[in-house]
Amino acid sequence: MSGRTTGSTVSVMPGKYSRTDRFSIPSCRRKGRDCAGALILVERERSSYLWPMKTNVLLWRNGWLDRGLASAALFLIAFLHENVALPAAEADPGAKAGEAQTHSEARKPAVRVLILKGTYADYPSAPEMDPMSLLLGGLERPGSFFDLCEKIDELAGNDQIQHILFDLSSPTLRLNLAQLSELSRHIHKLRGAHKRTFAWLENAGTIHYAIASGCDTIFMTDLGSLDLPSLSLMTLHFRDAMDLLGARASFVRTGDFKGAVEPFTLSEMSQQLRAHYTEMIGAMNGALVDQICEGRKLDREQFRKIQSDRLFTPAAAREAKLVDEVVPFGTSRESVAKLIGQAVTWVEPKKTKPKQLSFFELIGKIMAGAQEKRANKPAVAVLHLDGQILDGEREMPEMLVSGPTVKAIEELASDDTVQAVVARINSPGGSATASEAIRAALEKLARKKPTVISMGSLAASGGYWISCVGRPVYAEPETLTGSIGVFALKLSFGPFLKKIGLKLESVKLDESAGAMGIDRVWTSAEQERMQRLVEDIYDKFLKLVADSRKLKVEQVSPIAGGRVWSGAQAQKLGLVDKLGGLDDALAAVAHEAALEPGYQVIHRPQKKSFFELFDLFGESTDEIRSSLDPTAKKWLRAAGFDLSVPLNLVRESISGRPPKVWLLAPTGMVIR
Known part of the structure; x- marks a missing residue:
């Protein structure tokens, strides 16, 4: 411990949590020399007016020590030490009250408030400063x-926090079903750590209520509502719009359940696909019902009746035992404190003061993007494989491009600090060749380091292909997976060109040279050749799945054909190993790598900034066009429809490039 003063002073420092009081001692001179030069430390136990503590008294003097002055100083220190505590507090009227309040609050139970709002992404792609958000008038990011x-797990191990309040009042809260399942397990850890949990609902839907069902007590405002529909599935069909526009689809596929083709070829869903989707949605809804009923101790059939009734007033919700208390609007904290039965300390995250940036600092932040978190001890890397799978050498927003992805996998293989890897897949699939490039790189990584596959909300078709590396596969009950099927599709716009007075003339040596022209459909001979190509890739897909899952091709074939399965169904069929999320996958791979608790978790690949993604002076502007959403696309996305897949299929159709074989799950499918 040290103290430093100006001139000759005494610093009285009572303990770690008290302030330092300074008392001046007249300086002296003797024989032309400073009367200073010793360090005197007086340490003793005493009982203060707050609590027993050790008091350190320090005298610092520079130079030669005068014995008489030192004696006088020690006398003064002793006097102050015994008598100055209360007067010092009186000199600062707020000090005693503040210290007493701090001690009093230390005895109160602490309640941590967690406010959940907006959309949550497994691995947010936007950098800290997103220029597109600036241009579109907002800074919201997932x-x-x-x-x-991780924050919830930290609270489970924090002895200073006894209660947690989940504020679920935001109407913007969005989680997918796989995230809901994983979040419920983390909330269960709080209860396992003997933390009391509360949920606050206002106008709540299924997402809000599924989270709340994991808490000990659910409060609902008397002005709110509760909407609990069963799950439903919607798909967007383009056939009628294509007829109006003058566009036609040429296609080949394997199996009658490859729903990715139907939106382009049929005005409505086929009956066999509808029946299959009904079974799949039933399994997913059953998993959600089980989760809620387990938390609320409700009967399964009773809750299915609740879903059928759907809409509840606060009073009706309490009568149905869906909530515990109906309280006045805006009284969440008062209601929690009343139930706890004593005054509480409210703990909220500290708000940082916004930093003002100059124009050049702002531009620098935008261009720099987020900083990569490097491992400084043995680590497990979470490799995020998100988006439609495409061939290419440059990254594209919301796409999983083969070249950069393979490079990221190779870097993990060569990084000595990374002891194990969890490949987290959120992908509907895409190009067959790109899928194989990524899968082969993952297989090579798995031969070098312990690797586990974790499926997010969607890991289907090409997304399932890249999981076939012979390693354990985890999926949530609500994950969409499977879709083991292949198709090829070309869109042509001959009638549309004719409508607007355009005619495309071509000179060719063979008819097949115009197979990918935008003005005509495939001939029967071209369609037959494409069918053979698709079936060849499909046979490879079946064998790949059989080898990875240790099944026979004859066992895989009946569950393939493009059929999409929920995670719970896939686990029963042998397409995944265990039901669980990223937390389970991390625990399994860390155990295999013999890592001690406290290992570091890093996320890869590092997301690049907006400007890093684009070569503004290059030849292609496809990436820029793909990132700028027109108004119609923006509204469809708000409704849950992602048009990136059909738009990429259109782009491929008009590119003039050789025909491509696709491993894609059904497009435009929304589950609510």
Whole structure:
């Protein structure tokens, strides 16, 4: 411990949590020399007016020590030490009250408030400063789902926090079903750590209520409502719009359940696909019902009746035992404190003061993007494989491009600090060749380091292909997976060109040279050749799945044909190993790598900034066009429809490039 003063002073420092009081001692001179030069430390136990503590008294003097002055100083220190505590507090009227309040609050139970709002992404792609958000008039960006889970786990181990309040009042709260399942397990850890949990609902839907069902007590405002529909599935069909526009589809596929083709070829869903989707949605809804009923101790059939009734007033919700208390609007904290039965300390995250940036600092932040978190001890890397799978050498927003992805996998293989890897897949699939490039790189990584596959909300078709590396596969009950099927599709616009007075003339040596022209459909001979190509890739797909899952091709064939399965169904069929999320996958791979608790978790690949993604002076502007959403696309996305897949199929059709074989799950499918 040290103290430093100006001139000759005494610093009285009572303990770690008290302030330092300074008392001046007249300086002296003797024989032309400073009367200073010793360090005197007086340490003793005493009982203060707050609590027993050790008091350190320090005298610092520079130079030669005068014995008489030192004696006088020690006398003064002793006097102050015994008598100055109360007067010192009186000199600062707020000090005693503040210290007493701090001690009093230390005895109060602490309640941590967690406000959940907006969309949560497994691995948010937007950098800290997103220029597109600036241009579109907002700075909203998805929150990190796994940061949220880590925060909840930290609270479970925090002895200073006894209660947690989940504020679920935001109407913007969005989680997918796989995230809901994982989040419920983290909330269960709080209860396992003997933390009391509360949920606050206002106008709540299924997402809000599924989270709340994991808490000990659910409060609902008397002005709210509760809407609990069963799950439903919607798909967007383009056939009638194509007829109006003058566009036609040429296609080949394997199996009658490859729903990715139907939106382009049929005005409505086929009956066999509808029956299959009904069974799949039933399994997913059953998993959600089980989760809610387990938390609320409700009967399964009773809750299915609740879903059928759907809409509840606060009073009706309490009568149905869906909520515990109906309280006045805006009284969440008062209601929690009343139930706890004593005054509480409210703990909220500290708000940082916004930093003002100059124009050049702002531009620098935008261009720099987020900083990569490097491992400084043995680590498990979470490799995020998100988006439609495409061939290419440059990254594209919301796409999983083969070249950069293979490079990221190779870097993990060569990084000595990374002891194990979890490949987290959120992909509907895409190009067959790109899928194989990524799968082969993963297989090579798995031969070098312990590797586990974790499926997010969607890991289907090409997304399932890249999981076939012979390693354990985890999926949530609500994950969409499977879709083991292949198709090829070309869109042509001959009638549309004719409508607007355009005629495309071509000179060719063979008819097949115009097979990919935008003005005509495939001939029967071209269609037959494409069918053979698709079937060849499909046979390879079946064998790949059989080898990875240790099944026979004859066992895989009946569950393939493009059929999409829920995670729970896939686990029963042998397409995945275990039901669980990223937390389970991390625990399994860390155990295999013999890592001690406290290992570091890093996320890869590092997301690049907006400007890093684009070569503004290059030849292609496809990436820029793909990132700028027109108004119609923006509204469809708000409704849950992602048009990136059909738009990429259109782009491929008009590119003039050789025909491509696709491993894609059904497009435009929304589950609510």
